[in-house]
Amino acid sequence: MSDFFDRVHEVCRQIPAGRVSSYGAIAKFLGAARSARMVGYAMNASIGKEGVPAHRVVNRLGMLSGKHYFGGSTLMQELLENEGVPVANDQVQNFETYFWNPADHLDPEKY
DNA sequence: AGCGTGACGTATA
DNA sequence: TTATACGCCACGC
Numbered sequence: 001m002s003d004f005f006d007r008v009h010e011v012c013r014q015i016p017a018g019r020v021s022s023y024g025a026i027a028k029f030l031g032a033a034r035s036a037r038m039v040g041y042a043m044n045a046s047i048g049k050e051g052v053p054a055h056r057v058v059n060r061l062g063m064l065s066g067k068h069y070f071g072g073s074t075l076m077q078e079l080l081e082n083e084g085v086p087v088a089n090d091q092v093q094n095f096e097t098y099f100w101n102p103a104d105h106l107d108p109e110k111y
Numbered sequence: 112a113g114c115g116t117g118a119c120g121t122a123t124a
Numbered sequence: 125t126t127a128t129a130c131g132c133c134a135c136g137c
Contacts, residue, residue, distance in 0.1 A: 003135085024119065033120095034131080034133070036132085037116095038134050041116090042134090059120085067118085119132095120131090122131095123130095124127085124129090
């Protein structure tokens with residue numbers, strides 16, 4: 001348990017396949033609503049670690065902001081599509097439909 | 112101990 | 125409506 005990073009990693013790990021979440025939602029869930037940037041920052045450190053599907057985390061607009069950091073290719077988009085999440089123009093389609101709110105499925109007291 | 116940085120988000124022009 | 129500016133807060137140097 002380093003810090004925020006590990007907490008973010010844990011939450012991301014809880015995101016089911018075929019669903020996506022947002023940085024702000026995770027940040028808010030962790031109690032640091034204004035640290036959405038930190039969430040993304042933590043994800044960057046999570047890349048390469050199994051169990052931390054960073055590709056399931058996008059910004060509030062459902063935009064694949066960090067796909068550039070994901071190997072520099074369309075890997076992120078392909079991963080999402082492979083899980084059943086339609087992506088077009090680096091943007092998740094029907095984002096609200098696939099959005100997965102951690103606060104709605106996880107126990108805040110546990111984190 | 113301090114400064115710069117950043118996969119965001121909200122406010123303002 | 126789109127574009128630009130600012131704030132945030134933890135991490136690395």
